[in-house]
Amino acid sequence: MIMTPKSGILLGGSCVAAIAAVGCVFELTSGNPEYGTLVTGIILAVSAPLTVICFLAAVADARANNQ
Template sequence: MGMTPKSGVLLLVSCVAAIAGVGSVFELAYGNPKFGELATALILIGSIPLTGYTFWEAVKDTRANFK
């Protein structure tokens, strides 16, 4: 087997959170953020651990299904 639906959803969340983090960096660095500075900074702060956690959980779930 390989990737399960749970692994796929976790990987999807990780990718979306990473994209949100990169977008937040650009919004903060290059002008007037669309959602305001505070909201954009909170998105950035939240997306960093969410990206790492969901990616790690997806890897663990996928590895568990290879046994």
């Protein structure tokens, strides 16, 4: 499977969003988030779905350019 620049950028975005989501989970479970519970929760609510969306878009782009 060949990776295009677009699918590479989407895959990189998915990795960054996943790291942010995991970090938010750790911050929220620590009991005292550095940026506050509301901001950390918003970041988690945005980054978790963004991880899946970017990953699926990267796979779809790579498959479309492979055929």
